[in-house]
Amino acid sequence: MPETTTTISRPSPYVEAFGKALTQQVGKQIETPVATGAFAPTVAGIDPFTQQAQQQVAKAAGLGALTYDPTGAVSGVAAGTGIGAYEPYLETAATYAGPTGYQEFMSPYQQQVIDTTLSQFDKQAAIQRRQISDAALQQGAYGGARQGVAQSEYQAASDMNRAGILANLYQQGFGQAQAGAGQAFGQQMGLAQQVPQMMGQQAGQLGALGQQGLAYRQAIADASAQKEKLAAYEPYQRLGFAQEVLGGIQGGGYGTRFQEAPTQSPLQQALGAGLMGAGILGALRR
Numbered sequence: 001m002p003e004t005t006t007t008i009s010r011p012s013p014y015v016e017a018f019g020k021a022l023t024q025q026v027g028k029q030i031e032t033p034v035a036t037g038a039f040a041p042t043v044a045g046i047d048p049f050t051q052q053a054q055q056q057v058a059k060a061a062g063l064g065a066l067t068y069d070p071t072g073a074v075s076g077v078a079a080g081t082g083i084g085a086y087e088p089y090l091e092t093a094a095t096y097a098g099p100t101g102y103q104e105f106m107s108p109y110q111q112q113v114i115d116t117t118l119s120q121f122d123k124q125a126a127i128q129r130r131q132i133s134d135a136a137l138q139q140g141a142y143g144g145a146r147q148g149v150a151q152s153e154y155q156a157a158s159d160m161n162r163a164g165i166l167a168n169l170y171q172q173g174f175g176q177a178q179a180g181a182g183q184a185f186g187q188q189m190g191l192a193q194q195v196p197q198m199m200g201q202q203a204g205q206l207g208a209l210g211q212q213g214l215a216y217r218q219a220i221a222d223a224s225a226q227k228e229k230l231a232a233y234e235p236y237q238r239l240g241f242a243q244e245v246l247g248g249i250q251g252g253g254y255g256t257r258f259q260e261a262p263t264q265s266p267l268q269q270a271l272g273a274g275l276m277g278a279g280i281l282g283a284l285r286r
Helices: 013-031 048-060 087-097 101-105 110-138 145-250 266-285
Strands: 003-009 066-068 074-077 255-261
Touching: 013 145, 048 066, 048 145, 087 101, 087 145, 101 145, 110 145
Parallel strands: none
Antiparallel strands: 003 255, 066 074
């Protein structure tokens, strides 16, 4: 039967002690739970600029101030005016378009202009009347019917001209006031369109700043969580490194190896014994 040779290969005492200590350390580490709460995903709170943008939008819609809960979400709206940012301008524009809207733009000096103009007219009319009287006097018809007719005709024409001048002055003042009211109406309508747009642009700019701030704070939160995660798993990384080192030192492990050696035939045994005996006799003869 073939003979079996058993070879037991064991590491050096140092390596064996190192492996035993490593196994114990791994057992202890496995029993220690990882504090995952330290690096759990977190969400950065709402940025103040974003809240300002929200307040701006609420104001433009005629709402009151917004309130927030601890997470930064909108939790309530205070009572507002109920009037959008554009409505006051529309209301003002409506007053300018009304039947009395022009009055605000009437010149405060119009009456002075009228009085001065009519005073000059009246002076010229008085001169004309004196000229009629002087002509009648020179013709020897002063106080006569012809003088009376001439003066009556002139007075009628003068009064008509005076009324026309007065009407034109009023019409000019009214026309200028109407033009001023129309210009103001256009301005208010323009503001009714521009103000909400401007507020919307400001809200958009504030919102963009808020997004930038949120992204920055979220990046900080993520980096902090990653740092905590690395710190929590660092012991496991060290144990893994130590295990790799131990495996490299062992070079494939250690244990028990079995080796079979072939058994000699009877002829080989006899020849071997003969050769051994011949060798012994030769030695004795010498």
